[in-house]
Each structure stands twice: as C-alpha cells, then as structure tokens.
Amino acid sequence: MKSMIARAVATLAVAVSLSACGSDETVTVAPPIDTPAPAPTPTTGTLDVGKCLAQVVFPDGTTVQNLVIPDVLTINPSLPAGFPNGRKPADPVIDITLAAILLDIDADGQSAATFAGIPLNPPANDVAFPSGFPFLAPPQGNPRISATSGTTFNFRTAPDTAYERVDRMGFPALSTALVPSALKIPYNDASPVNDANGEFAGPIVETLTAITMALQDDLNRAELNLCAD
Known part of the structure; x- marks a missing residue:
C-alpha cells in the first residue's frame, strides 16, 4: 500500500513539473519518501x-x-x-x-x-430430573433396546477384566x-x-x-x- 502511495506522489510530481514548463514559475516537488513498515508489536x-x-x-x-x-x-x-x-x-x-x-x-x-x-446456558434441563434414583429422566425418542445389549451385566460382581x-x-x-x-x-x-x-x-x-x-x-x-x- 505504501509503495502505491509513493508511486502516486511521484506521478503527481511529474504532472506538476510539466504543467509549470510553460509558465514563468518554477515548481519544486520533493521526491517521495517510502516510509518503512512499522515493526510488529512485540x-x-x-x-x-x-x-x-x-x-x-x-x-x-x-x-x-x-x-x-x-x-x-x-x-x-x-x-x-x-x-x-x-x-x-x-x-x-x-x-x-x-x-x-x-x-x-x-x-x-x-x-x-x-x-x-x-x-448462555438453558435455564433448566429440557426434561425434569426425577427426585429418586437413578435421578436421570428416561431416554427421549425411541431408542432401540436389544436383549444382548448388556442389560444383564452385573457391575457389582463382574471382575476388572470384564471391563474395557x-x-x-x-x-x-x-x-x-x-x-x-x-x-x-x-x-x-x-x-x-x-x-x-x-x-x-x-x-x-x-x-x-x-x-x-x-x-x-x-x-x-x-x-x-x-x-x-
């Protein structure tokens, strides 16, 4: 952007000099100076x-x-x-x-x-929490439940090796x-x-x-x- 401005200033200087050639006045325009880009903020x-x-x-x-x-x-x-x-x-x-x-x-x-x-958060859960165990509302929609989905798994007695x-x-x-x-x-x-x-x-x-x-x-x-x- 700065180089574009510098070229524009140079062009303007040439134009002013040419327009002054037919007159008795001498117009002097300082040459453009490229301002170095500011150093990035540390x-x-x-x-x-x-x-x-x-x-x-x-x-x-x-x-x-x-x-x-x-x-x-x-x-x-x-x-x-x-x-x-x-x-x-x-x-x-x-x-x-x-x-x-x-x-x-x-x-x-x-x-x-x-x-x-x-x-930003909703004021409450979309389904009220039950007051007793397990304290979470039933699943919404129509979840598929399979007889082999692990519903007979006994978390109290199963050995550690049964978990992944x-x-x-x-x-x-x-x-x-x-x-x-x-x-x-x-x-x-x-x-x-x-x-x-x-x-x-x-x-x-x-x-x-x-x-x-x-x-x-x-x-x-x-x-x-x-x-x-």
Whole structure:
C-alpha cells in the first residue's frame, strides 16, 4: 500500500513539473519518501498458570491441581454435595471448571460459578430430573433396546477384566480439553497412578497456558480477573 502511495506522489510530481514548463514559475516537488513498515508489536511473555492450579476450592485446602491430578472425581462426605465434590445432574460442570482454571475465584464478584451466571446456558434441563434414583429422566425418542445389549451385566460382581476402558472421564473436560490430541490415546490407556506420577502434568499445563493466552483479551474485555500472572 505504501509503495502505491509513493508511486502516486511521484506521478503527481511529474504532472506538476510539466504543467509549470510553460509558465514563468518554477515548481519544486520533493521526491517521495517510502516510509518503512512499522515493526510488529512485540508479544508479551507467556502467562504463568501456576496460580490457577494452586487455587483452593475446598475448605480442607483442596486445590485445582488436586482435582485434576490424578484424574478422579472425589467425594468428601463432610463437605456439601455438588460439583466438584461429587456431581448433581443439574450442576453446570463445564462452567464451574472454566471458572476454576481461568479466573481468580477470590477476586471480588467472581466465584467458581461465574461462568454459570452468564446467560448462555438453558435455564433448566429440557426434561425434569426425577427426585429418586437413578435421578436421570428416561431416554427421549425411541431408542432401540436389544436383549444382548448388556442389560444383564452385573457391575457389582463382574471382575476388572470384564471391563474395557474407552475414555477416562473422572474429572469432566480434563481428557477432552486439557490433554493434547497426540496424547489422548496414551492418556486414556493410562491410570490415575500415572497421573499422580506427573506423567501428563507438563502437557496439561502447556494446554491450559495456551487456552489462557488465547482467551486473555476476551476475559479482560468481560471485566473478569484472570488467575494467571
């Protein structure tokens, strides 16, 4: 664009000089100067998400890192029920998770339920939850049920060898969002023991850092306080 402007200025200078040839006046036009392109704005340093992982989410001192490593959903009977202490069917699990891993939940006006307060979610489940076990509504539509679909499987007495792991879903969104794509199969084939040994801690922190960096501007515009430094 700047070179086009420079050529236009040069053409204008020639035209003015020619028009002045038949007059008594001398017109002098300074030669065009190409302005160098501005240097790109330097990128800021990488955010440190260590403070996010160290946020205390339970009165007993449990931190976000304790919740996601190892990947298990814990239940403490001495604490109120509800995610991340267990999980109620209506709990806005993903919203609470996002708040805990992205926001400073100790900042004024913010909490682990901050994202749940954004009016993007439906106000309630489309089918009311039953008050008794199994607490989930029957499937909608006309699901096909087969006599060989495993309805006689006894989860209480079947040995471990009878199970086949497909996906680890101990802590919601951890395997889906924070484990890199290249590691999803090894991660799902591993166990909480591998998590506790720190085998996947580095990649999880890297992914969380990348997500925080990508959303930093949007969260700041929404006047939300990041937990990352």
